[in-house]
Amino acid sequence: MIKDNQKVFNRLHLVVDAIVVLISYLLAWYIKFATGFADTEPGAGALSKETYFRFLYFLVPGYIAIYYYFNMYKPKRVTRRKVELINIISANTAGLVFFIVVLYVIKQPHFSRIMMFLFYGINIILTTVCRMMIKNLLQLFRRRGYNLKYILLIGYSRAAEEYITRINANPQWGYVVRGILDDRIPSGTMYKGVKVVGRIENIHYILPENKLDEIAITLALKDYDHLEYIVDLCEKSGVHTKFIPDYNSLVPSHPYTEDLMGLPVINIRYVPLTNTLNWVAKRTVDIIGSMLGIIVSSPLMIAAALMIKFSSEGPVIFAQERVGLHNKVFRMYKFRTMEVQKPSTEEKGWTVKDDPRVTKAGKFLRKTSLDELPQLFNILMGEMSLVGPRPERPQFVEKFKEEIPRYMIKHQVRPGLTGWAQINGYRGDTSIRKRIEYDLYYIENWSMGFDFRIMFLTIFKGFINKNAY
Template sequence: MIKDNQRYFNRLHLLVDAVVVALSYSLAWLIKFKTPFANTEPGVTALSVATYFSALYFIVPGYVLLYYFFNMYTPKRATRRKYEISSIFKANTVGVFLFMVMLFAVKQEHFSRSLIFIFYVINIILTTLSRSMIRNGLQYFRKKGYNLKYVLLVGYSRAAEEYITRINANPQWGYVVRGILDDRVPGGTLYKGVKVLGRIDNLLYILPENKLDEIAVTLALEDYDRLERIVDLCEKSGVHTKFIPDYNSLVPSRPYTEDLMGLPVINIRYVPLTNTLNWVAKRAVDVVGSFCGIIISSPIMLVTVLLIKCTSRGPVIFKQERVGLHNKPFKMYKFRTMELQKTSQEQKAWTVKDDPRVTKVGKLLRRTSLDELPQLFNILAGEMSLVGPRPERPLFVEKFREEIPRYMIKHQVRPGLTGWAQINGYRGDTSIRKRIEYDIFYIENWTMGLDIKIMFLTVFKGFINKNAY
């Protein structure tokens, strides 16, 4: 069974990591001392080859231990590759720091610091490559029907259906759902090839056979009074048991938990930008970015002002009330792209394709998103951010808050000039529900790296968009 294979595989993985660490260190030494481009630091030649390589007695087991602490030996069938790469980077960074501290503690000032840096870079690259090769190899064998994990679902619910859907869509994970046990749904009922095998009490006969690798408890909400008994029964059999809640539409993919004197508390929504350091860092980027943006784009804005003035009657800047952070209204600035109209006409609907209200210059400005440039002043004033969910008018906020679940979550952060939804094509007259899905993903998974990625992609995908009318 897979339980035995996993033990041997972990040992093999550990051995591969140890070899990669030793190889990376050896390559770093060769590059440092044996290449034509070798740069000798003062004093480093005072150490012998034996002294340098004796460090491997500490480095190899030390790095394997660090990889263990960073959970790099736990099964990650369905874990995204980027999380493994992140763990590799963190473990190596901590490893180099500890090695430098150790050298300082033993007062070894002749050990080459550049060799350590070269080792750091090479080891990250080679470990990432080796683990990617192992991951790709395992995925290939799992698609061919080897190294599979057999799972039984207890309870027919939305959670069970979503779990089966994802398993079927990702054969490289190597999961096979044997069936479902449920008391409400008749036996023989099929969902995407998975059959309801019988009642939940059948666990008493199925578990002793020991032919399963996992039990996934996917009870419907109305059956949660049976949860404790079922989990207790599964754990007594020694089968790995996991719980897939039937309220995943409420709980995010990475819930924020608290320990209230032994009582686990799950926060329904974790917003990284509520952290003061994150907030300050993002605001600093907004101030510097908007200030630089105003200076760089000032010639374009000046030309745009002249074009609007020369081609249509009315003000250059169009101000419209939008809903921002914590549901507070603010005036958002844009270059005017429509003919002058009454306020009641302005508010009746958003712009659609071939809207007769848009001027000829306005069409160009909207198509290239140049009409959004005045929002750099909103960002400088703290009403908006460079990246975030796009703000909406109050009347649409009132409408969507009743129609779309979790719509108001977007107001827990500052609205943005560009956003995750926009670079994925959801702007203009597109699905509001899909837009909100992308906005919530951004809010729950915010990092400075994600902001940089969005700003970078905006240059290539966000300015010119087929949905910008």
């Protein structure tokens, strides 16, 4: 069974890490002392070779303990390489700090600091290379049919379909779904090669065969009244059981929980920008960025204003009502790119390809997104942000909030001049549903680094877009 193999693998992994720590330490010592690297370090030669090597008795088990603390020995079939690298760096940084503290406590000032930092860098590199090689080797074995994990799904639902889809798309994980048990869907029903093999009660006959590594409870939301009974049934079998909820449309990918005196409370959505420090940091960047943007783009804005003035009659600036933070309506500024229209005509719909209302100058301004530059003043006034979901007109907000699930969540943050949806091509006359998916991803995963990434990509993807009419 895979669970027995996992125990052996974890022990081997521990031994490999111990050897890597040992080799990294010896390499650091060799580079520092045997090659004469940085001989001028004060006090570096005060300790004998034997003294340096005695530290290994404490260093190797100490690092293994730190690796355990940083969850580096948990099964990592679906762990991303980026996450594993972050764990390795974090664990080694903690190890370095702990090492320095120990040297201070035992009053050992002569230990080479250069060697210490050499060990830190070498150990990160060797551990990363070693773990990536092991990961690649295991993935190769799984693709060839070895080290597989066999799973039975209890319940046919959207969650079951999504789970099967992801497993089929990632054979390197080594998961194989044996079948689905469900009381509503008839036996023989297939979904992407996985068959409904019987009713839930059949688990009594399947479990004794001992051919499963995991049971995944994927009940449909309407069947949750049976959940407690099924969990009890699965746990009696001794097979590892996990629960995949069928409310993915309600709960985001990163929900957070609170402990209310022993009662777990799941918060439906975590919005990082509700944190005061995050809000202040983002607003500071908006103020500085909009002021710099106004100064740098002023020649472009003057040129755009002259183009509009001499190409068609009407005002240079077009102000339009949009819905922003906390559903408040504000007036968003743009350079006018259309012929002057009656308000009733303008409200009928948004611009489509080859729209006759767009002026010749307007086509260029829209294509290059120069018509959006006056929104820098909206940002400076606090009505918008440099990055965020694009604001929509009130009449469309009323329409979309009834048609598109979770549409109104976008109003929990300030609307933006550019956004994650826009640089992925969802602007203009494109899918509103896909646009909202990207907006929600941005809202739930916001960070200052994410904002800077979007602003950087806007230079290459956001200004000129095939969907900007």
